[in-house]
Amino acid sequence: MEANNLVQLINIPVVEDARGNLAFIQEDVIPFEFKRVYYLFDVPTNAYRGGHAHKDQQEFLIPLSGSFEVILDNGLEKKIYFMNKPNVGLLIPTGYWRELQNFSSGAVCLVLASDVFSEDDYIRDYNEFLASKK
Numbered sequence: 001m002e003a004n005n006l007v008q009l010i011n012i013p014v015v016e017d018a019r020g021n022l023a024f025i026q027e028d029v030i031p032f033e034f035k036r037v038y039y040l041f042d043v044p045t046n047a048y049r050g051g052h053a054h055k056d057q058q059e060f061l062i063p064l065s066g067s068f069e070v071i072l073d074n075g076l077e078k079k080i081y082f083m084n085k086p087n088v089g090l091l092i093p094t095g096y097w098r099e100l101q102n103f104s105s106g107a108v109c110l111v112l113a114s115d116v117f118s119e120d121d122y123i124r125d126y127n128e129f130l131a132s133k134k
Helices: 126-132
Strands: 008-011 035-043 049-054 059-065 068-073 077-085 088-092 097-101 108-113
Touching: 059 077, 068 088, 077 088
Parallel strands: none
Antiparallel strands: 008 088, 035 108, 049 097, 059 088, 059 108, 068 077, 068 097
16 A cells, blocks of 8 residues: 555454453554564553654554553654554654653553564654655
């Protein structure tokens, strides 16, 4: 699928059942084919994750348990997303600086990434990120 340049909150399909709910992600839920899955857990409340942007990779973040905040920066403005519903994910296209903070106790953030890990895809310096936006 083509890269999408819009940040989006996307509802994840859920099959509701008295025995518990089942959520699923397949190719028509997010606008990219994922090649890597990873998750963050046991993040101390006062710690933050992220602090980078991607040149090519897109990501889809899902709060499987607990809550956290995602701060997205496009070089002109910042927006905070409060993530606390396991059936709503946040699509982060390329070119956004991201920071994750204020993890609740027991929070788990699942990430579906459009590519495998490559250090060359990361921009880890904020001034370099701002320069890339010009």
